[in-house]
Amino acid sequence: MLKDNKLLLLPFTKKTTLFEFNMSETIKLRKGLNIKLQGGAKPEVETLPLPLKVALKPTDFQGLTPKLNVKADDLVKAGDALFFDKYHPEIRYTAPVGGKVVSVNRGERRKILEIVIETDAKAGSVEFKKADPKALSGDEVKELLLQSGMWPFIKRRPYGVIASPSEKPLSIYISTFDTAPLAPDYSFVMKGQLGTFQTGIDALGRLTDGKVYLGITPDSAFAKIKNVVVNTFSGPHPAGNVGVQIANTNPINKGEVVWTVNVQDVLFIGRVFETGKVDFTKVFALTGSEVENPKYYKTVAGAPVASVVEGKLKKSENKQRIISGNVLTGTKVSKDCYLGYYDSQITVIPEGDNYEFLGWAMPRFNKFSFSHAYFSWLNKNKSYVADANLNGEERAFVVTGQYEKVVPMDILPVHLLKAIIADDIDKMEQLGIYEIIEEDLALCEFVCTSKIEVQKLVRKGINLMIKEMGS
């Protein structure tokens, strides 16, 4: 963590000649925790055939109220709008592949859960304008992103919701590495695609009067990317979280808006400009201790979970939990679900819904603990099998000082959460609700002795802020 006075000075240094010096300096984050789990992906990519079905799920987008453009049996091309945002009709959500809309699945109170497309390789794509983003104006870039359905990949801080096309972001932040457990290695995933990535970056650069910031690790291949400000970070998880990177360079104050984009999603944007077509092909890391041969798979966003995991899991008598995303922030899915829109990882771990005799009193050599109350400190390099068991019951806040050790931001996590529990909007604002989203405090939830549902609380606080203050 930066010294406080340095944090205060940074806004100055960015504007002076010291700036060059800052670029090469590695920002060392000390707080945090790397959870070493078994089942990391081997550097090997297998391209999967086009799945039979693909789905777009409105529930992947925080706070969205979808309005349908299509109905069952409609034929769509890749890039045709399936639905749009009721309150921002210009934000379109387009079909990742062409084919026939087979069903619109609804849940309680007719809430739209998924729009399922039966894929057809011959359905074709909508032709968008092919252009060098550097030759376009900001408004032209924005228009193309909205038309092609790329806009939803741009999220905003505060709150981690989809950016509003009418607002002016201070800057755009992209993290090129993920430090979460078993996370994909983007230097490997993006190999050979850095040109397209550059195109995407150039397009995003048109959307802000400020700068595009790239968070990288030392010796990263992304250091070659141009027209960006590079911030080098080292340290344990959550150093790769874009929120942590913002907080340690230009922390967000009240009234400020910063946009963020996931690294693979920049590729989607780049492809539209380079080819004039949408191409939602991305690489997923299939990881976790329950996976037979963990490695990378190339498929399309919104592919069925089964199309990636079927036949690749270990045979087990015990229940397995499939997670779209990583073990800290992902979503529990079943084989008949579809992969999350923003996810680049699938993790499979044991469900762990079993009792353990006197578990709290056992030495538990094979279970990981951040505290030294168990013996995992004996072997720092050991990788563990973690299951989804809570390892205890929920209790009131008792132990203090735990959360602070895993949050490398100038934030008092426990007190911010207490403000959220108390629905105290002023306190939430003062204590930094604008700077965080769920993933930034996910480790607090992991280390918590009292098993408090930290990420759920964070979203509760954010939703209250949106409701009371507007976005």
Add this chain to the structure above:
Amino acid sequence: MKSLRNFLDKKKPLFLPGGKLSKFGSTFGAFETFLFTPNHTSKTGSHIHDTIDLKRTMTVVIIALLPTLLFGSWNIGYQNGLAFGVERSIIENFIFGFLKVLPIMIVSYGVGLGIEFIVAQIRGHEVNEGFLVTGILIPLILPVNIPLWMVALATAFAVIFGKEIFGGTGYNVMNVALIARAFLFFAYPSEMSGDLVWVYDLAGNTPVDGFSGATPLAYAAQNASSEIASFKDMFLGLIPGSIGETSTLAVLIGAAVLIFTGIGSWKIMLATVLGTLFMGGICNLFPANEYMSIPAYTHLVMGGFAFGAVFMATDPVTASSTEKGKWIYGFMIGILVVLIRVFNPAYPEGMMLAILLMNVWAPLIDYFVIEGHVKRRLKRAKIKANA
């Protein structure tokens, strides 16, 4: 274990809502989760969770307390032997003492857990683990001659009025074990102070010549510093005092366990020591009487200082919850201990009151630490706006 699990699974429906014995649901739950870590899995947020839970945390604290319990038991036998000129082996001393401590522990646990179970049942939630530690802390900070009914009364008072009325473990303002002790101290001062209560059976019997049973703190308060036991004796704990508090060495072993496991805050422990040395140092600079001139470090080994700093001040529920606040909180305890000990003739020991006082102040300290944090964040925004 399978058969035990099957037995519990078979009986469980009886205790669930609608079952015949649903009135005892919390009680059943407490025993079930004691025997088996539950099969609950993550429903929201993080899918994996650390293996630590409140049961383990409390277990570690109890393990850290064991050296003081073992030494304290031995010391009861040893002090009694000194008083009446009885020769016993180490084992005999220990057994002699342990048999005196055991009833106090049974009463403390019985009354405290009993209340916890009943309250949990009334409120319809799980039995919290907080009392597992409180139940052993209470005997360790009492004199060995304490009548058992007083232990029961004090425990009941502390658990009900010190904890349950605030909402149970995690919501109490003051350390529960210290409330029990303070209750006895003010309600039954004759059983909690003086020279006769600290050594087993001393009251009403004649000890060997030269044995008084007075604690070093009592001598210090009488400005009789020449009578205070040697630093080594006090450090090892070969002195009269509350059951678990006499041996600084045993406490230090516990401190090592708490600090290494990360369960006790080293910041509070260190700050308390620094505060004591600071205030003791000031006294040494202006030695108006004998007590003020005893070396500042002596305070660290006298009375309940070490025990309080390691096991009481660090109680996370009642201490400061901010990391900066912990430094202030601990330092203030250190200062207050010396102030009460040296300048208040009514109370030879200051640790209990110092901690209770700072328990009350801890939220205020946190308030100012958080205000400072908020101000700094606002300044950050202003600098940026003006840049």
